[in-house]
Amino acid sequence: MAKVTFEKAQRWYPGADSPAVPGIDLEIADGEFMVLVGPSGCGKSTTLRMLAGLEDVNEGHIYIGDRDVTHIPPKDRDIAMVFQNYALYPHMSVADNMAFALKMAKVPKDEQKKRVAEAARILGLEEYLERKPKALSGGQRQRVAMGRAIVRQPQVFCMDEPLSNLDAKMRVQTRTDIAKLQADLGVTTVYVTHDQVEAMTMGDRVAVMSKGHLMQVDSPLRLYDKPVNLFVAGFIGSPQMNLLEGTASNGQVQIGKYTVPVDPTASKRMNGRVTVGVRPENWRIVNAGEGLPVSVTVVEELGADNFVYGTSDVEGLPANVIIRAPGRGTLHKGEVLHVTTDPHHVHVFDTESGERLSE
Numbered sequence: 001m002a003k004v005t006f007e008k009a010q011r012w013y014p015g016a017d018s019p020a021v022p023g024i025d026l027e028i029a030d031g032e033f034m035v036l037v038g039p040s041g042c043g044k045s046t047t048l049r050m051l052a053g054l055e056d057v058n059e060g061h062i063y064i065g066d067r068d069v070t071h072i073p074p075k076d077r078d079i080a081m082v083f084q085n086y087a088l089y090p091h092m093s094v095a096d097n098m099a100f101a102l103k104m105a106k107v108p109k110d111e112q113k114k115r116v117a118e119a120a121r122i123l124g125l126e127e128y129l130e131r132k133p134k135a136l137s138g139g140q141r142q143r144v145a146m147g148r149a150i151v152r153q154p155q156v157f158c159m160d161e162p163l164s165n166l167d168a169k170m171r172v173q174t175r176t177d178i179a180k181l182q183a184d185l186g187v188t189t190v191y192v193t194h195d196q197v198e199a200m201t202m203g204d205r206v207a208v209m210s211k212g213h214l215m216q217v218d219s220p221l222r223l224y225d226k227p228v229n230l231f232v233a234g235f236i237g238s239p240q241m242n243l244l245e246g247t248a249s250n251g252q253v254q255i256g257k258y259t260v261p262v263d264p265t266a267s268k269r270m271n272g273r274v275t276v277g278v279r280p281e282n283w284r285i286v287n288a289g290e291g292l293p294v295s296v297t298v299v300e301e302l303g304a305d306n307f308v309y310g311t312s313d314v315e316g317l318p319a320n321v322i323i324r325a326p327g328r329g330t331l332h333k334g335e336v337l338h339v340t341t342d343p344h345h346v347h348v349f350d351t352e353s354g355e356r357l358s359e
Contacts (some may be wrong), residue, residue, distance in 0.1 A: 002065035002155040004028040004051065009060035011046050020046045021212040022058055031186045035203030041177050043212035044192045045160055052158045064155055080149035082269055088133040088139045095129040098147045118300040119147040122181065139170040139211060157189040163198065175202055197238050208232050230354035233277045233347060239307055239322045241277045245351060248274045255316035258292045265359040266348040273281055274357065277347035278325065280307065280324040283339040291340035294321050296333055303327050310337065
């Protein structure tokens with residue numbers, strides 16, 4: 001096992017006006033599960049592929065342990081890659097697919113069989129070893145791809161959106177399997193996804209990327225509770241945080257006639273145009289005439305909870321205000337709710353720079 005270090009690693013594609021990854025600095029601890037997350041085109045897959053040796057590094061360095069692997073061929077980096085599309089050989093059995101890399105490395109046959117049997121046991125594939133990939137479900141094929149990575153006993157796992165081809169139920173099950181497997185094996189893992197729910201539930205730490213830059217690298221809960229800027233605040237959370245523009249003066253934020261209750265730690269730094277953020281679960285429904293008026297347009301009934309989407313005629317509000325409410329309630333389309341929140345649940349950002357103002 002080994003730590004992974006990016007030192008100002010840059011990838012600039014020929015003919016492009018700017019680099020896809022301008023120069024990333026990131027250290028991943030030995031045995032850590034690091035998730036790279038962000039919207040399409042943010043540079044997360046490029047970063048992973050630089051680590052795997054599938055993309056050239058134009059400037060900077062990448063280390064696995066103390067070894068500089070920046071210009072070493074992929075086969076010599078001691079990494080194992082798990083792809084989105086499984087990349088299994090259709091004419092080979094599960095056992096042969098899992099053993100293929102060992103066969104190419106001229107590992108003795110007895111050792112091949114031993115490692116394949118152990119990986120199959122860990123992944124629950126023992127009864128499928130003689131089947132061809134076409135006889136397996138999507139989730140089983142992904143486990144075979146995982147098994148092929150495990151048998152190599154690499155220093156680093158690189159996983160590029162491995163769950164995106166699975167249905168919703170299978171995704172939940174497989175992400176739990178991968179997280180448990182990584183914890184049991186203790187192999188340093190770099191995992192790329194555009195799904196922030198996957199990122200929050202799987203990673204020891206999560207690196208949020210935008211336009212090739214790292215916005216914030218932190219534990220999932222720190223990202224949720226203390227986003228450092230507007231991008232992270234709007235990206236992390238499902239449904240996303242309500243971001244409302246207002247005017248700050250004398251330690252208060254005004255949105256129309258509604259005064260947002262703001263924590264005193266933020267009020268010292270506020271002036272002029274600010275954006276306040278409130279998670280859907282942090283709204284409280286209050287009596288008519290109090291708080292922020294919201295006209296209900298959609299109620300998503302999920303059983304334990306409802307997500308209420310509404311609009312308000314207050315200047316500065318976005319198209320939707322999202323409220324999480326107890327399930328099996330009496331909220332209906334067309335109603336007007338009044339909501340407020342508590343000061344310690346309000347995130348305050350500078351509208352122009354996006355910088356967090358709350359402590």
